[in-house]
Amino acid sequence: MTDLLALDDVNVYYGPFHALRGNTLTVGEGEIVSLLGGNASGKSTTMKTILGLIKVKSGTVRFEGEDVTRASTRHRIKAGIASVPEARRVFPQMTVDENLLAGAYTRRDRVGITEDLERMRDYFPRLAERRRQEAGTLSGGEQQMLAFARALMSRPKLICMDEPTMGLSPKLVDQVLDEIVRINKELGVAVLFVEQQAELALSIASRGYVLATGEIVLKGTARELLDNPQIQEAYLGKAKKA
């Protein structure tokens, strides 16, 4: 099986600052993969690199076998990568429907877009009720649903989610994780998501990568990572003796 997304030895710089240090990462078709790491470890940078918002100094990014290292964001979205940005970032003064349409910006098939709009309303009934409401007035959880739906509007094969649970109450966090699993199962979309809380992330992911200061320092299946003493110490707050 070829990987859906494959980063190979990717190096990224912000000016002189070496933000990603030779990282290799894959996401298989229909897989849920979690990207873990502390603050400023380069998680968002990885997501933006996959989206094509940041230039890669060396290394390759492949999507469905195609080399997209130098491709525009637009091209990548058309190819099937979508994004749920950090902190959701719905367009606050646009209605729910307009936000969804923004997610379909790279598409040209009007009929298909209208169909998908309907589908999203069925899929997220909460949004259907609020289609003419300005997104900025939605609750945090609703905004997160909208961000998911907006990403789905480009009919992606892979959604990159940057901390989708950020700033949500524990109850909503569970709901969002369930939603990710649902999107993955029902729509067959692969998900690469950033999460600070390793235990939660690994409860739904099949595999995970751990970033530290721009470098992937650990990787493995969810089980392996959960059992890894380093992870337990650093992320799960369990002391060594336990």
Next chain:
Amino acid sequence: MLDTLIAGLLRGNVYALGAVGISLVFGVMNVVNFAQFSFFGLGAMLAWFFITTLGLPFWLALPLVLVVCAALGLIINISVVRPLAKFLPLAAMLSTYAVSQILDNASQIAFTAQFRVFPPVLPNSNLHIGNMRFGTSDLVMLSTTAVVMLVMSLFLKYGKVGRAIRATSQDQEAALQMGIPVGLVQHVSFVIASALGGLAGVFIALYVGVANPASGLNIGLTAFVAATLGGLGSLVGAVIGGFVLGILEAFGIHFFGDTSRQIIIFVILIVVLIARPGGLLGKVPLISTEPLTGTFLGKGRPLRIPRWVWAAAFVVLGIVIPLLRNDYVLITGTQVLIYAIIAAGFTVTAGQAGVLALGQAGPIAIGAYMSAALTMQLHFSFWVALPVAGLCAAIVASILASPIWGVKGHYISIATLGLGITIVAVIQLIVPQGIYNIPVPQWFGTALTTPTAYYLIDFGVLVITLLVMWRIRRSHLGKVISSVGSDEVAALASGVRGRNYKALAFAISAFFAGIGGSLLAHQYTYIDPTIFTMLMSLLVVTIVIMGGVSLPYGAVVGAIILIGAMELLRFTPELRIIVYGLVLILVVRFRPGGILVRNS
């Protein structure tokens, strides 16, 4: 009364068109676009040219104007604004200011500075309801605006690109992640804004019946205030702001006369910025992308200047040049010295406090008029009047500027620009005519009238200025001011009240501006308000940026290049301004720290 209301509506109409353009561009790029201002003057001149010189009918001339303005707007965005907007929004704003000066003066070279009678293409007062008179022309203007606004709002609401424009202005980062081509969106916005500016320009010419290349700035500033009043970035707000301002202004002129215009506008601007910085309709954004913060501090380190260069410069400027006894060189040199004094004093504001004040002509004018008044009315000696004029400039400018220090980034620049214009407007209100026969300095009974004497006086003052500026830089106070400039938030966190130090820096700069003004007045022996123009302010800023915003001696180098060289090359005034503008753009683009500073 009703007539005044109609006049207000028609003016407001123009401001609304302009304000929509300014707000649109601001929304998608976070840059206040001064270049937009020029399109008001340019639109009017182009229409005049197409109609009277080429003999085109109005219905053909109008779309042509729009096309030319749109194309120019696109070129400006591609070449100047977009490359800078990404990493230095304040520099981008400054560049658009330079572009606006270039356009105005290119237009002056092309069409001459005369006021042209705009052809009455549409009947002007052929209709009346009761005793209210208006014309087909007025109706056409108002309805065109209504149609334009309608089309715009439909486009923004339902058009794909229109929605992309809104998405970009609400959250550029998110728009990028949706694959929205933000660059294209910005180009489109610029094109629309420029065309709207051209349209507004044609309308204002139709309304007042004359066209003039230099008329854009005033209208532009008003349109900008309208956009701010409505809430920058909000298009509905821009329209409302435009009409509100037009009507207020019409009544202001009705009651207080034409000179009160600028004062009214500036007062409104300040009140809005302080009381409701988001404007009437501007919403506080959910995610603050900090569009309006950031200063223009030169990055990189200054080149090392060996000691002998200082000595050599002192000898050449202070001894060799006076010994040449060439009146032309000395007179030019005096100009250089005066600007060097003003600019060196300005470095503490622009460089250290990080406040790019765009209205230094204001305090310069205060100094000049004060000094003239003191020597002529109160018979002060020049030597006493000189520092007193500086003090007056510092005090008056500080009092007037005191409300603006709570305001941020771009807004401070614009507020100071408005301040400079207003000061000169007030002076014009008090002393409409020029002042003649300002006494020359005396030295123990002998009148110092020779160019050499002026030169030496100014050289002495410059040396003192540089020494003072140097002391300030190295003092504790100077360090605090610098810390405020480089990171206001951090400074605030450590208990430093940024606004007080900005105000203090501005007062110091105003003091030297006043000194410079006094020197100018006694050298010219004649002053009038037309000397203290926007151009003077632009020149001060350009000198400082060229030399390196925070280097007092850089100001001397900047003054030598920009004034000395221009004079010796005998450029015409229009050409000079174009060169200033180009220099400013090039320095900001390629050497943002100034020519004496190595890029980091």
